[in-house]
Amino acid sequence: MSILEVSNLSKNFGVSEVLKDVGFSVERGEALAIIGASGSGKTTLLRCLNFLEIPDGGSIRVGGEIIFDANDPETLRESEIRRKRLHFGLVFQSFNLFPQYTAIRNISLPCELLAKERPDYKERRREILADTEKTARALLERVGLSDKAGFYPHQLSGGQQQRVAIARALALDPDILCFDEPTSALDPELTGEVLKVIRGLADKNTTMVIVTHEMQFAREVSDMTLFIDGGAVIEYGPSEELFSSPREERTRRFLERYSNE
Amino acid sequence: MPLSVIMLTLLKGFGTTCLIFAVTLVCAAPLGLIVSFGSMSRFRPLRWLTKTFVWIIRGTPLMLQVIIVYYGPGLLWSYTAFPRVSAVLIAFIINYAAYFSEIYRSGIEGVPRGQYEAGQVLGMTKAQIFFKVILLQVIKRIVPPMSNEIITLVKDTSLARVVAVREIIMEAYSFTAKGLIWPLFYSGAFFLVFCGVLTLLFGYIERRLSYFKV
Numbered sequence: 001m002s003i004l005e006v007s008n009l010s011k012n013f014g015v016s017e018v019l020k021d022v023g024f025s026v027e028r029g030e031a032l033a034i035i036g037a038s039g040s041g042k043t044t045l046l047r048c049l050n051f052l053e054i055p056d057g058g059s060i061r062v063g064g065e066i067i068f069d070a071n072d073p074e075t076l077r078e079s080e081i082r083r084k085r086l087h088f089g090l091v092f093q094s095f096n097l098f099p100q101y102t103a104i105r106n107i108s109l110p111c112e113l114l115a116k117e118r119p120d121y122k123e124r125r126r127e128i129l130a131d132t133e134k135t136a137r138a139l140l141e142r143v144g145l146s147d148k149a150g151f152y153p154h155q156l157s158g159g160q161q162q163r164v165a166i167a168r169a170l171a172l173d174p175d176i177l178c179f180d181e182p183t184s185a186l187d188p189e190l191t192g193e194v195l196k197v198i199r200g201l202a203d204k205n206t207t208m209v210i211v212t213h214e215m216q217f218a219r220e221v222s223d224m225t226l227f228i229d230g231g232a233v234i235e236y237g238p239s240e241e242l243f244s245s246p247r248e249e250r251t252r253r254f255l256e257r258y259s260n261e
Numbered sequence: 262m263p264l265s266v267i268m269l270t271l272l273k274g275f276g277t278t279c280l281i282f283a284v285t286l287v288c289a290a291p292l293g294l295i296v297s298f299g300s301m302s303r304f305r306p307l308r309w310l311t312k313t314f315v316w317i318i319r320g321t322p323l324m325l326q327v328i329i330v331y332y333g334p335g336l337l338w339s340y341t342a343f344p345r346v347s348a349v350l351i352a353f354i355i356n357y358a359a360y361f362s363e364i365y366r367s368g369i370e371g372v373p374r375g376q377y378e379a380g381q382v383l384g385m386t387k388a389q390i391f392f393k394v395i396l397l398q399v400i401k402r403i404v405p406p407m408s409n410e411i412i413t414l415v416k417d418t419s420l421a422r423v424v425a426v427r428e429i430i431m432e433a434y435s436f437t438a439k440g441l442i443w444p445l446f447y448s449g450a451f452f453l454v455f456c457g458v459l460t461l462l463f464g465y466i467e468r469r470l471s472y473f474k475v
């Protein structure tokens with residue numbers, strides 16, 4: 001069974017249809033790349049998965065559980081949304097680290113807040129806090145920033161901030177980690193370090209949905225690729241095939257334009 | 262006239278000045294927050310109403326507002342509504358609430374959407390997002406404009422004399438009739454010290470919050 005199944009997803013902003021009948025699925029341990037021109041709806045799609053936007057139609061299943069169904073208002077209960085969001089992690093284009101906390105605190109704070117809801121939190125407080133601290137340190141090491149634990153976001157480069165943001169998203173152990181153009185706010189010489197971290201995650205079979213303009217990277221790192229244009233899925237298939245021999249004329253033209261850049 | 266009498270009079274005036282300052286600050290600060298919520302409301306009539314209110318208050322002199330609050334009821338309904346000091350306080354509180362509300366609003370709206378959204382996708386509750394993520398950033402943003410506004414308030418207290426509230430300048434001025442100029446300088450020194458202390462205090466707060474950037 002697919003870990004993520006999206007069917008017939010649609011989203012309008014006023015009269016403009018931003019997503020039209022979008023469907024795809026992601027298997028556990030797979031990476032899906034989403035490519036498409038600017039304004040084609042990629043960010044909106046990720047935001048729908050993370051309940052930052054509420055779709056107007058369609059459904060989303062995670063591990064078989066229907067977490068969103070446009071025809072079932074029950075799936076939109078505020079209290080439930082917070083829990084359901086935790087199926088997903090989201091790495092933003094603009095990092096969005098919390099400026100008043102150090103790198104390590106950015107990673108451990110959300111875990112700590114969630115741990116407070118555990119029934120055994122009171123008795124095992126020390127143990128749990130020590131655990132989250134340890135996890136945070138391990139994650140920081142994993143993204144290659146052990147020496148920056150006590151640094152505040154403004155003291156880090158963009159690439160380092162984005163790596164902290166990735167660690168922060170990983171800390172909650174999401175089923176599916178989403179990236180929204182994780183490198184497009186970075187100077188070219190800093191994209192490499194971030195892409196390397198994401199590659200490392202792919203090698204460890206982290207389930208990911210990656211929106212990116214880095215075609216070479218998308219091709220290498222992903223198992224499946226989805227090309228979206230004008231809010232509709234134009235082509236969806238194994239990455240190697242889609243990139244080497246696209247079936248659709250529009251995909252071909254899009255890829256050509258990008259390889260010329 | 263013995264020196265001690267002059268000093269005592271000035272001190273009394275300074276007491277009134279401090280009273281106007283403190284009461285205005287303590288009342289206008291929370292009231293301004295409520296007004297700022299109004300001006301950010303999603304309910305359009307409320308937002309419109311609040312913005313008009315803020316526009317009127319900020320667009321007219323505080324002196325005029327003090328005069329209207331004190332004399333207005335008497336002239337309109339031949340009925341004296343408030344004692345002098347209360348009238349001054351009411352006008353000041355309303356005026357400063359309007360100014361503070363704009364500072365709060367820009368502080369709150371200045372926090373990028375991404376900060377809320379990051380909190381949301383990390384499973385935080387609304388309260389957690391506000392208290393753990395947003396609040397300190399808002400405070401950091403509003404400290405400099407608030408310190409400006411509060412120092413202006415110290416000096417604005419002298420407007421109270423238009424309705425004959427005997428704050429320090431009015432007291433000092435009364436001695437010019439007796440040919441004494443130094444009480445005026447003396448009262449000036451009070452203001453300098455008062456504002457100096459506030460400047461130091463706000464500088465300290467700003468430094469305490471300088472460990473991060475927004």
Ligand SMILES: Nc1ncnc2c1ncn2[C@@H]1O[C@H](COP(=O)(O)OP(=O)(O)OP(=O)(O)O)[C@@H](O)[C@H]1O
Pocket residue numbers: 013018036037038039040041042043044045
């Ligand atoms: N909150 C919103 N209100 C109205 N229109 C919106 C909103 N968010 C996005 N849109 C519109 O939806 C369309 C898709 O936007 P989206 O940000 O999803 O595109 P994108 O594929 O992520 O583009 P890019 O590559 O530039 O990031 C755009 O035309 C955009 O103007």
Ligand SMILES: [Mg+2]
Pocket residue numbers: 042043044180181
């Ligand atoms: Mg986008």
